[in-house]
Amino acid sequence: MKLAIAGKGGSGxxxxxxxxxRSLAHAGHKVLAIDGDSNPNLALTLGIPMEQINDxxxxxxxxxxxxxxxxxxTESLEEICRTHALTGPDGVTLLVMAHPKHAGTG
Numbered sequence: 001m002k003l004a005i006a007g008k009g010g011s012g013x014x015x016x017x018x019x020x021x022r023s024l025a026h027a028g029h030k031v032l033a034i035d036g037d038s039n040p041n042l043a044l045t046l047g048i049p050m051e052q053i054n055d056x057x058x059x060x061x062x063x064x065x066x067x068x069x070x071x072x073x074t075e076s077l078e079e080i081c082r083t084h085a086l087t088g089p090d091g092v093t094l095l096v097m098a099h100p101k102h103a104g105t106g
Contacts, residue, residue: 018045046088
C-alpha cells in the first residue's frame with residue numbers, strides 16, 4: 001500500500017501521517033515514512049527523541065536519475081534506508097527529504 005497525504009498548511013498532515021504510520025506498524029506492517037515538508041516534524045510525531053532529529057541525514061539531490069521515459073534511483077531502497085533512515089520506537093522507518101538549518105534554506 002502507498003499512501004500520500006497532502007493539503008493546506010496547518011491542516012494536520014503531519015499528525016495524521018504519524019498516527020497512520022504508527023498504527024500500521026503496531027498492526028504488524030512494515031512502514032516507510034518519507035517527510036517531504038520543508039519544515040520536517042514527522043520525526044517528532046513518530047516518537048523519535050528530539051536529540052536524534054538533527055542527526056537525520058537528508059536525502060541527497062542526486063538520488064534520482066532522470067530519464068525521458070522514466071526515473072530511477074541511483075541506489076537501492078535498502079541502501080538508502082541503511083544510510084539515511086532513522087527508526088522510531090514503533091518500528092517506523094523515516095526518511096527526510098530536507099532539513100533546513102535556517103530560514104530560506106528549505
